Amino acid sequence: MLPTLLTAAIVLPLVGAARPTIPAPPPATLTTPLTPATLPAAYEANRKNATEAARMAAAHGDTHRAEADRALAAPSRHLLAFDGRGSGQATEVIGDLAHARHIAVLVPGSDTTLDTYPRFHRAAASLYTALTHHPAESRTPGNTVAVIAWLGYETPATVSSTVTTTTRADEAAPRLRAFVRDLRTTAPAGAHLTLLCHSYGSVVCGRAAPGLAADDIALIGSPGTGADSATALHTRARVWAARGAADWVAHVPHVRAGLFGTGATVGFGTDPVSAAFGARVFDAAGADHSGYFTPGSASLANLARITLGETSEVTRA
Structure with a gap:
């Protein structure tokens, strides 16, 4: 019954008032x-x-x-990419990317646009502060870190039919893979690269995972990835997952159904923090859906440890 109801959400989408188009120039053309x-x-x-x-x-x-x-x-501000058209996209670097030995790429979830970008930027800045104040970072000369806020796709609205399907994630996945591939040529050789994927962003990371040149992938506040297990993501990266006790996403049904033979699915399958999925589940304490990057929180401390490659220090749930 539930897959049928979810599929009906695609046939009878919620109707909202369209925002008038905001004029903006085409993205800058980089010649090199x-x-x-x-x-x-x-x-x-x-x-x-x-x-x-x-x-x-x-x-x-x-x-x-x-x-x-x-x-x-x-x-x-250090922008690797910017597009002010429509809901907008931006890729911003915090830190010294040219010399970073540890790099975190944040992949956002629904309702992240240029209009709500300050919220996304605060999460990235909070992680950067946690990384630069981490004991291992402060006592290791040259152990530079960088955080990248990757708003490289059109995110779905939380109250919409698109947020229940993999369609936007399928569109975003090749872009994320290409970005990480280019990042590997820009960052120092051998840099440790972590993707931190929040909410619907974890669906994007799940679809992009095969062939993704990352060392770690952390799924936080995830409704699912579109895959039945961490193994089914077909990635060489370590796969982590966490959900805070106050996160409403715990109540999202973990089902999946094909969408009219399109290749996309409605629902996202196995719960990433379940034993059946097989990720490394870490402690996020009482975080709510927007609280994984709260300064001083257990979740932020563990995300910093994962980014720095200190896997043995991560506290498990």
Whole structure:
């Protein structure tokens, strides 16, 4: 019955008022591949693009988007990519990517857009602070870290039919794989790379996992990945999972049904924190769905340990 009801949600989607299109320039064209030497030029080109997007949004009368674009255009921000069109996309680096030995890529869930980007940025900044204040990091000279906030896909709305299917994740997966592949050529050789995948972002990571050049994948607040087990993700990475005691996603039914022969599915299958899935389950204490990066929390401490490769120090649930 439940798969039938979920499938009906696709046939009879929730109808919402469409937001008028916000004008913005096409993304900046980078003439050279990303390398440590070309990172400053890429950052500058994307800041200029965000500045122009802010001007156009302001002229259109959208002061909220203009403010969001303007914040990303600040000299202190390091954008690997920026696209102010539609709901918007951005990829931002916190830290020194050119010299980082440990890199975390955050993959966000539903309702993450340029308009809500400050919330996503706070999560990335919180992790960066935890990493740079970690005892192992502070006592190891040159053990540089970087955190990347990857809003590289159009996320579904929490209240929508798209959030129940893998469609957006299937569209995002090749982009995430390509980004990680390019990241490997930009970051120092042998850098430890971790993907931290929140909520619907864990569906994206699940679809991207085969062939993904990551060392660790952490699924947090996950409704499922579209796979029946960690083994079925077909990744060489260690697979971790956590869910806080106050996270409403615990009540999401773990079912999966094919969607009219499209290759996409409704529902996301096995619970990633269940024994049946087979991930390394770590402690997230009482975190709610938005609380995994809260400063001082058990979940943030464990995400920092995973990012730094300190797997033996991770507290298990």
